[in-house]
Amino acid sequence: MSEMKSLARDTAIYGLSSIIGKFLNYLLVPLYTYALARTADYGVVTNIYAWTALLLVLLTYGMETGFFRFANREDYDAPSVYKTAYLTLFSSSAFFALLVVAFQHPLANILGYADHSEFIAMMFVTVAVDAFACIPFAYLRYQKRPIVFAALKLLFVLLNIGFNLLFLVILGKNDVFYVFLSNILATAIQTLCLLPFTMPKGGRFDAKVLKEMLRYSLPLLVLGVAGIMNQTLDRILFPYLYTGADAKAQLGIYGACFKVAMVMMMFTQAFRYAYEPFVFAKHKDRQSVEAYADAMKYYIIFSYLILLGVIFYLDIFRYIVSSAYWEGLQIVPIVLWTYVFQGIYFNLSFWYKLTDETKWGAYFSLIGLVITLVLQVVGVPRIGYWASCGSSLVCYLVIMLLSYFIGQKKAPIPYDLKTIGIYTLLTIALLAVYYTIRLYCPMNMWVLMAIGTVLLVIYLAFLTRKDFPLSGLPVVGKYFKK
DSSP states (O other), X not given: OXXXXXXXXXXXXXXXXXXXXXXXXXXXXXXXXXXXXXXXXXXXXXXXXXXXXXXXXXXXXXXXXXXXXXXXXXXXXXXXXXXXXXXXXXXHHHHHHHHHHHTHHHXXXXXXXXXXXXXXXXXXXXXXXXXXXXHXXXXXXXXXXXXXXXXXXXXXXXXXXXXXXXXXXXXXXXXXXXXHHHHHHHHHHHHHHHHHHHOOOSOOOOHHHHHHHHHHHHHHXXXXXXXXXXXXXXXXXXXXXXXXXXXXXXXXXXXXXXXXXXXXXXXXXXXXXXXXXXXXXXXXSTTHHHHHHHHHHHHHHHHHHHXXXXXXTHHHHGGGSOGGGGGGGGGHXXXXXXXXXXXXXXXXXXXXXXXXXXXXXXXXXXXXXXXXXXXXXXXXXXXXXXXXXXHHHHHHHHHHHHHHHHHHXXXXXXXXXXHHHHHHHHHHHHHHHHHHHHHHSOOOHHHHHHHHHHHHHHHXXXXXXXXOOGGGSTTGGGGGOO
């Protein structure tokens, strides 16, 4: 019981720090869109951060998972496993950083930043430092030091926000250079603070251990690259595929409006931190399949609630970004549905994790990557960022359906499709009513939000009556009992 309490406490600390960090980082979106001089500047930020997300997966090459795998095996010496992983990641990251500095101009030319090679140098060196730091951070988790882990993660977020405020607001430096400078300064300080807690003590570098770790970890790289490309390929390819002269401006609009829908992603992330330990803890329970089915049902129910809330109050949420970006707000509902499908796919993915058939995860990710790539190449030159968000929607819809149908054959789970279907139809009906009124009965934003509020109350009333009675709430539930 004490171990379960410790697991729950650690999970809460890790999860809460991640969610708080993502929320605080989310606050940089309005700062950038209001402070940067042009929409094209935010397009540069969007594109380069997409590249760094992909590079981070490549530069860590699955070693974090490999470290956990071998450090917890009794036939391996944990200090030697850590020192091996530590020195390996340090060497590869340092080598990559040196290459970037040496060849920053050719790289910048290839990526479309010939006049700003310093952008590439700063951010690619930053991602090299981040790649190295993944092993020390993994070591903190291995040592069960969640408070130090969370504090250092939040330190980076606060430093990054602080430097951005200093340069962009206080000093009025409304240039992309200072966005990247803020990031590299915050990363450097965080890493310097991390090292005293995680310097290898004992153990030795073991080439045999490294060989085994690489054999285990490198196949995960394929899955990781395919997965991250499904999330970032739209922002990486856009400048190469869009035929208009304002490619970076259009990418900036797309990237900013994509961020408006991030409240759904933050909910999905919070759900993951709460749900994943729960699922694996319940795996030995005979009733676990019912628990998985209930978790899926409630995830979908509350995802729809958030989706409706963001859409009905989009006239308020739009102020997250500058008015220069508002022309792209019509993609927000599509992005919200994409996040819903992505979250459902995540929940469905547990069947192949629990049956040790993780190859299916690689298959689904690769299928999604092909769909994304084809739709991007065909669509972006014709319809711009509409093809970008549409490709993500189709990608996650397809792999969600594939995972469901194959999973039901491999490891059937009795999902409550009837209830899920009812909520889906209710959500679609409420959206149809809202958009019909908005399209055919033009009125000011406050009246529209009042109508949206009524529709949201209808959804909440159905929810509380059918599946979530208020009497079941802690503390206040007693006031709703009959």
